[in-house]
Amino acid sequence: MSQVIPVEQLKSLTMSIYRYDPSVDEKPYMQDIVIEVPTDKDIMVLDALHLAKDQEPSLSYRRSCREGVCGSDGMNINGKNGLACVTPLSEVVKRNKLTIRPMPGLPVVRDLIVDMKQFFDQLEKVKPYLITNSDNPEIERTQSPEEREELDGLYECILCGCCSTSCPSFWWNPDKFLGPAALLQSWRFIADSRDEATEERLDALEDSFSLYRCHGIMNCVSVCPKGLNPTEAISNIRNKLINREK
Amino acid sequence: MLVNEIINAKDLPVMEFDGIIVGGGGAGMRASLQLAESGLNTAVISKVFPTRSHTVSAQGGITCAIQSDDPDDDWRWHMFDTVKGSDYIGDQEAIEYMCSEGPKAVFELEHMGLPFSRTEEGRIYQRPFGGQSKDYGKGGQATRTCAAADRTGHSLLHTLYQANLKAGTNFLNEWFAVDMVLNTDGAVVGVIAFKIETGEIYYIKSKATVLATGGAGRIYASTTNALINSGDGIGMALRAGMPVQDIEMWQFHPTGIHGAGTLVTEGCRGEGGYLLNKDGERFMERYAPNSKDLASRDVVARSMALEILEGRGCGPNADHIFLRLDHLGPEVVHKRLPGITELSKTFAGVDPAVQPIPVVPTCHYMMGGIPTNINGQVITVKEGKDEVIEGLYAAGEVACVSVHGGNRLGGNSLLDLVVFGRAAGIYIEESMKQGVDLKEASHDDIDKALERLNKLNASSEGEQVTALKERMQQNMQNNFGVFRTKDLMEKGIQDLSKVRGEVENMHLKDKSATFNTARIEALEMQNLFEVAEATAITANTRKESRGAHSRDDYPNRDDDNWLKHSIYFSETKEVSKRDVNYRPKTVQAFQPTVRSY
Ligand SMILES: Cc1cc2nc3c(=O)[nH]c(=O)nc-3n(C[C@H](O)[C@H](O)[C@H](O)COP(=O)(O)OP(=O)(O)OC[C@H]3O[C@@H](n4cnc5c(N)ncnc54)[C@H](O)[C@@H]3O)c2cc1C
Ligand code: SF4
Ligand code: SF4
Ligand code: FES
Numbered sequence: 001m002s003q004v005i006p007v008e009q010l011k012s013l014t015m016s017i018y019r020y021d022p023s024v025d026e027k028p029y030m031q032d033i034v035i036e037v038p039t040d041k042d043i044m045v046l047d048a049l050h051l052a053k054d055q056e057p058s059l060s061y062r063r064s065c066r067e068g069v070c071g072s073d074g075m076n077i078n079g080k081n082g083l084a085c086v087t088p089l090s091e092v093v094k095r096n097k098l099t100i101r102p103m104p105g106l107p108v109v110r111d112l113i114v115d116m117k118q119f120f121d122q123l124e125k126v127k128p129y130l131i132t133n134s135d136n137p138e139i140e141r142t143q144s145p146e147e148r149e150e151l152d153g154l155y156e157c158i159l160c161g162c163c164s165t166s167c168p169s170f171w172w173n174p175d176k177f178l179g180p181a182a183l184l185q186s187w188r189f190i191a192d193s194r195d196e197a198t199e200e201r202l203d204a205l206e207d208s209f210s211l212y213r214c215h216g217i218m219n220c221v222s223v224c225p226k227g228l229n230p231t232e233a234i235s236n237i238r239n240k241l242i243n244r245e246k
Numbered sequence: 247m248l249v250n251e252i253i254n255a256k257d258l259p260v261m262e263f264d265g266i267i268v269g270g271g272g273a274g275m276r277a278s279l280q281l282a283e284s285g286l287n288t289a290v291i292s293k294v295f296p297t298r299s300h301t302v303s304a305q306g307g308i309t310c311a312i313q314s315d316d317p318d319d320d321w322r323w324h325m326f327d328t329v330k331g332s333d334y335i336g337d338q339e340a341i342e343y344m345c346s347e348g349p350k351a352v353f354e355l356e357h358m359g360l361p362f363s364r365t366e367e368g369r370i371y372q373r374p375f376g377g378q379s380k381d382y383g384k385g386g387q388a389t390r391t392c393a394a395a396d397r398t399g400h401s402l403l404h405t406l407y408q409a410n411l412k413a414g415t416n417f418l419n420e421w422f423a424v425d426m427v428l429n430t431d432g433a434v435v436g437v438i439a440f441k442i443e444t445g446e447i448y449y450i451k452s453k454a455t456v457l458a459t460g461g462a463g464r465i466y467a468s469t470t471n472a473l474i475n476s477g478d479g480i481g482m483a484l485r486a487g488m489p490v491q492d493i494e495m496w497q498f499h500p501t502g503i504h505g506a507g508t509l510v511t512e513g514c515r516g517e518g519g520y521l522l523n524k525d526g527e528r529f530m531e532r533y534a535p536n537s538k539d540l541a542s543r544d545v546v547a548r549s550m551a552l553e554i555l556e557g558r559g560c561g562p563n564a565d566h567i568f569l570r571l572d573h574l575g576p577e578v579v580h581k582r583l584p585g586i587t588e589l590s591k592t593f594a595g596v597d598p599a600v601q602p603i604p605v606v607p608t609c610h611y612m613m614g615g616i617p618t619n620i621n622g623q624v625i626t627v628k629e630g631k632d633e634v635i636e637g638l639y640a641a642g643e644v645a646c647v648s649v650h651g652g653n654r655l656g657g658n659s660l661l662d663l664v665v666f667g668r669a670a671g672i673y674i675e676e677s678m679k680q681g682v683d684l685k686e687a688s689h690d691d692i693d694k695a696l697e698r699l700n701k702l703n704a705s706s707e708g709e710q711v712t713a714l715k716e717r718m719q720q721n722m723q724n725n726f727g728v729f730r731t732k733d734l735m736e737k738g739i740q741d742l743s744k745v746r747g748e749v750e751n752m753h754l755k756d757k758s759a760t761f762n763t764a765r766i767e768a769l770e771m772q773n774l775f776e777v778a779e780a781t782a783i784t785a786n787t788r789k790e791s792r793g794a795h796s797r798d799d800y801p802n803r804d805d806d807n808w809l810k811h812s813i814y815f816s817e818t819k820e821v822s823k824r825d826v827n828y829r830p831k832t833v834q835a836f837q838p839t840v841r842s843y
Contacts, residue, residue, distance in 0.1 A: 023247045023445075023758040041505075054712055057764045058756040062294070065472045067508045067589060069400060070298040086592050109443055110761040116295070129408035130359030139312070139349075140356035142368030148361065155361045155394075155401060159297055194359065 013037050013093065015052050017059065018101040021110050028108070030099075031056070037089065045077055045092065045100070046084040061112040068225060071158035074165070075112050076101040081162040081223040103165035105174065118174045119161050125178060126186035126204070131197035147193040154188035154233065156226050157181065163220035163230055169213040177213035178205075180220035180230030187233035190240065202241055211237060247759035249445045252700040255692035262451045263289045263416070265674055268423045268437060268479065269458030270296030272304075272399070272663035273642025275406035275415075276351075277456050277622075280671020282413040286678060289416040291423050291439055291450065293474065293766070296407050300460050300472040301663065304399025305585060306513035307373060307391035308355075308664075309657030310348040314369040315389040316380070321345040322833055324390060326382045328658060331542050332651025333793035333803065334838040335492065335811060337827035340647045343620050344658075344665045346832075351664040352392055360405040362394050363582075373582075374516040375656040377542035377843070387540060391657040396511050396585040402660060418450075422766055423478065426455065426486050426638070427695045429685040433636035434486075436687070438695045442766065445759030447699070449692055453682045454637060454674045457482065457616065457624075458667065461643040462777040464770075466609035466727075467719040470502050470509040474770075479644035481773030483616045484780065484816040485698070488626050488635065491646040491811045491824065493614035493777070494785035497654055497794050498728050500546040502608025504566040506593035509610070510586050510603055512656040515539045517582050519571040521550065522602065523558040534843040541843035544653040544794045547607035551728045554606075561604060568602035575599070607728055612777075613654055613794065614784075615646035617813070617824070622647075622670025627813050627824060637684055639674065641666045648811065651826075652793020701751075702768055708753035711764070711771045714745060718778050726785055731798040735786040742779050749775045776816060784812045787821040805838055 012034050020028035035051040037043055046063055053059045061084070062072040068086035075084055078092045078099050092098060106114040164170045164179035178186070186205065189195045205211045211234065220230040265281045267274045270292030281288040292299065311321040325345040329336055356362060356370065363371035370392045378388040394401035410417075420442040427436045427449060436451040462477025463469035480490060500521070501510045515521075520539045523529050533549040534541035541549075550567050553559060560568050571579055571586075576599040580587055583598070590598045617625040622639040625632050641647075642663045649662055725738030749772055756764040790804035791797050810823035828835040 021758050021760055023760040057710070057712075058758065060761050060763045062298075064294050064298045064474045065300070065303050067303065068592065069397075069585075070294075070300075070302050070472065072294065072298045088592075110758075113761050115443075120295075124411060127412075129412045130357075132357075136353075136357045138353075140353050140362070140370050143364050144368050145364045145366065147368075148364045151361045155404075156397065158302075158400070159295075189359075192359070192361075 011036060011039060013048065013089070014097050015048060016097060016099045017052065017111070019059070019111055020108055021058065042088045042090045044085055045087045045089065045098070046073060048089060048098065049084060060110045069158060071160035074103050074160040074162045076103055081166045083160060083162070083225045086225060103161055105165045105171040116161060119164055119179070119181065122178045122182040123159070123185060126182050127197070127201065128185045128189065130189065130192065130195055131200070132194065133196050141194050143193055150191045150193070151188060153228055154184060154191060157184055157228060158226060160225065162223045162225060166219040166223045168217060168219070169215060173209060173213055176209035178210050180234070183211060183214070183237065184228060184230040184233045187237055190237065202244065205237060205241065247445065248757040249703050249759045250757040252704050253447055253696065255449070255689035255696065258447060258449050258692065260449045260451055263287050264452065264678060265454040265456065266291060266436065266450055266452040267456040267458055269299070269460060269642065270417070270419070271299035271458060271460050271642060272301035272402055272406060272660060273667040274456065274458030275403070275410055276664045276667030277458060277641055277671045278415045279406065279410050279413055280668055281674060282410060282415040284675040286675065289418055290410070291418045291421045291437070293420065293422045293442065295419050296417065297404055299403060300475055301399045301403045303472060303509070304402070304660055305396045305509065306375060306511035306516065307393035307398045307657050308352060308402065308660035309375060309378070309391045309655065310352045310661055311345065311390060312349045312352055312370060312372070312392060314365060315372040319380070319388065319390060321348065323380055323382060323388065325833070326836055327377055327379055328649060328655055329836045330383065330841060331377045331653050331655040333653055333841060334651065334809060335648070335792065335826050336651030337648050338830040338835050339827045340620050341649050342830040342833065343669070344649050344661060347665050348661050351661070351668055355402060355405060355664065358405050358409040360394065360401050362392060373513055374540060376512050376515070376537070376540045376546065377655040378540070387537070391513070391516065393513065396513055396583045398660065422769065423482070424699045424769060425695045426482050427687045427692055428486055429687050429691055431636070431685055433684050434638035435684050438699065443761055445762060453678065453684060454639060456622065456670055457638070457640040457644050458642045459644045461612045462774060463609050463612070465719065465722050465774050465778040465781065467723040468502065468507045469609040470499055470507055471609070476770035476774050477777035478770065478773045479616065479640065480780070481776040484776045487815070487817060488624065489617065489813045489815050490780050491614055491617040491813055492648060492651070493612070493780045493814060494788055494812060495613035495652050495794050496609060496781065497543055497611035497613060498547040498607040499610035500543060500550055500607055501569055501605040502610070503589065503593045504604040504606050507608050508589055508593050509608070510569065510589060510605065512543070514569060514571055514583060514586060517578060518574050519569055522568040522570055523553045524560045524564060525558060529553055529558070537843040542653055542655065545843055547728055548796060550607050566604045566606045569605045570602045571598040572600055572602070611654055611659065612643055613646070613650040613652065615644050616640040617811070618645050618647050620647060620669060621673035622666055623673070627822065639670045641670045652795060698772065699769070702754050702765065703757065705751070705753045708751045709748040711752060711767050714749055714752070715771055715774070717745060718742070718775060722778055722781070726782055729796055729798055730785055732786065735782065739782045739786060742782055746775070746779070780814050780816060783819055784814045784821050788812055809838060
């Protein structure tokens with residue numbers, strides 16, 4: 001059971017952080033860095049990392065928006081993937097300790113920074129853009145509010161990678177199984193009333209790996225910081241595939 | 247591998263493109279799309295993966311007279327509002343171009359797939375924003391800001407990334423551009439950049455270089471801006487001997503979340519939210535009887551700051567204002583403002599459908615920047631005359647074309663990005679067809695552009711970034727905020743000049759070649775410093791109050807002396823004046839009058 005420590009009692013906090021810089025280190029190691037966190041307010045894991053970096057300027061991680069919308073700082077926080085910038089310490093600190101590792105399953109570039117190439121390569125495979133053959137009208141295409149609502153829960157994806165890197169099927173076959181993030185995007189365009197390439201998109205998912213490696217384990221759903229549901233998107237695609245076989 | 251030695255031009259690998267765009271935000275990717283679609287070999291250089299650019303944070307929308315909410319809406323009304331909002335130092339030819347070309351640019355975004363919210367008729371949903379009017383200010387509040395819920399920037403940026411993938415743009419993602427390479431004619435022929443993952447340094451050669459590096463809000467201690475907004479393009483331009491324009495004009499957004507700095511969109515007030523002081527008074531009714539909470543941002547921010555200064559702030563320290571939304575009902579709040587709900591819960595611990603959000607005016611947007619004409623070509627000023635810099639373009643927040651003048655209207659930045667990103671692309675495409683012939687850079691030229699990076703890489707002693715940055719940010723916050731005055735500004739300028747030497751001679755301890763964020767933060771610090779000093783000196787020189795620039799010692803607008811752009815060069819630290827454009831092509835110019843809301 002996770003034990004949540006009231007933040008008022010936190011003074012020094014031990015952060016155990018995965019360190020590896022191939023330019024200077026022979027192998028990865030865990031480094032303990034003790035930081036002082038304020039007692040009167042909750043801070044985010046990203047703020048805690050900044051405090052650690054003040055002591056160890058060589059500590060490396062990605063960050064940009066610091067408000068959960070750019071998708072830079074996905075990492076493994078006390079065993080679970082999440083965005084450092086919107087994860088308050090009060091939610092994750094256990095026994096006054098915080099362990100931070102890079103997202104699993106992708107090669108580590110340095111410290112908490114992983115090589116996202118495989119993740120983006122899979123995304124590109126689903127042709128993540130609107131495909132139309134008909135001519136564009138003079139003004140915008142029309143779309144009813146109900147049609148537009150179909151995109152809610154899909155278009156908000158920030159490509160942080162938390163889902164795919166917590167998916168066992170993606171770990172084993174990162175080159176063949178597209179993974180939850182890419183499949184969510186695939187469905188985002190299939191579900192768009194303006195897109196005219198549904199058949200082409202479905203054809204590309206017919207093989208036994210791209211989609212069918214998903215075993216419904218739902219890790220992706222439980223970690224998505226935007227509350228999106230890739231599993232549902234995947235099952236929607238499955239249904240489309242099944243229905244068209246009939 | 248370490249990178250700790252001086253590297254010379256003759257040992258430097260070279261990469262070559264027809265056009266390079268430094269920056270993968272909205273402006274950069276709109277420009278690159280134009281170039282890639284025209285078949286030019288185009289590369290986007292971005293220090294972060296493009297969808298991590300700051301444009302992703304934009305919430306409320308993109309303002310444009312697309313005549314969805316109001317079939318009679320007119321781009322000329324939008325132009326009028328923008329000129330007035332700018333406090334009459336926006337260039338009218340540029341504003342005319344933006345407002346009239348805008349609808350085309352917005353419809354293009356829709357055709358690319360941008361998931362705009364929709365009206366019952368299936369058209370793009372528009373919401374009211376501050377400073378908007380019908381019929382040249384005579385017809386009441388307009389409803390002109392096109393929105394995708396409160397995630398318009400996210401939708402726009404992802405859509406542009408998707409369109410660029412489709413068009414086959416080359417992406418140099420997680421590459422850091424350090425400085426521009428100029429040939430002996432003073433034309434720009436590419437940049438020095440390094441691949442962040444490996445530390446490899448390149449000369450990236452190009453016939454057209456577009457700076458689209460975004461803003462620099464991190465010069466202030468409290469800002470709505472992303473951590474990466476360090477004004478790199480401004481730093482590059484100033485170091486290369488080019489000027490910046492109206493850089494003293496910084497927008498403070500009325501509603502940054504107290505304590506965190508994260509933004510809640512003006513769209514909150516557009517949807518019907520309003521501001522309250524500690525007495526529960528809707529105080530904007532006093533300051534702006536007509537537009538109230540939807541007066542222009544400079545006006546609202548100043549009113550809030552006054553309420554707080556006069557002791558009517560909320561909370562135990564009377565240091566913030568409440569933004570009330572709960573009267574709109576959970577339906578509207580959750581449907582129209584889902585992102586705001588999320589941010590308020592995370593950063594203020596309140597659900598806006600139930601409780602008010604604590605907010606304060608927070609540094610938000612850089613109206614000034616690198617001066618350009620409407621084709622995106624960068625302008626310098628020699629002996630009082632405009633001169634185009636060959637090979638160099640700028641678009642987006644880094645540029646000052648100038649459509650925002652002394653104060654930007656909400657929703658006008660996203661429009662600026664796509665209209666002028668596109669315009670720069672179109673112009674470059676044309677000029678490539680005509681043939682571009684620029685002199686090759688010599689080894690000396692390239693070595694010059696390498697100087698700053700070499701110095702940092704070889705450094706063995708000096709100050710660390712963190713302390714210098716905090717000192718500068720506090721200085722800017724305390725001395726160049728919503729209200730400004732001579733004594734404080736002079737003190738601030740002095741302090742900046744004291745630390746300049748230390749900033750130029752920082753010590754980079756970590757020399758690793760691999761994803762070295764300490765190296766990047768040091769280079770960014772030097773850019774931030776250039777922006778801060780330019781802001782400080784220019785602010786102290788503009789002896790009037792106009793738009794976002796508000797002086798206690800010169801409380802009035804002075805059209806006789808200051809109906810002008812300011813122009814600043816860092817070499818001389820001197821400020822001169824440049825004429826504002828009052829020559830729109832198809833309408834009569836709007837003349838300055840008293841600005842009231
Ligand atoms: C919270 C928030 C909400 C906003 N909401 C709205 C809104 O609703 N409507 C509106 O119109 N405006 C809004 N704005 C303003 C608007 O979002 C920005 O002005 C705009 O997005 C800037 O876009 P840009 O393309 O110029 O730069 P950015 O999106 O900031 O992109 C800059 C790019 O340059 C790259 N870069 C920078 N330096 C380097 C370097 N040295 N080397 C390589 N690459 C580099 C970065 O990687 C990035 O790709 C908002 C701003 C904020 C802060
Ligand atoms: S539900 Fe499917 S995609 Fe999601 S984690 Fe499980 S296997 Fe992966
Ligand atoms: S689906 Fe969620 S977890 Fe996966 S990449 Fe998108 S935002 Fe991140
Ligand atoms: S820094 Fe942007 S999502 Fe965390």
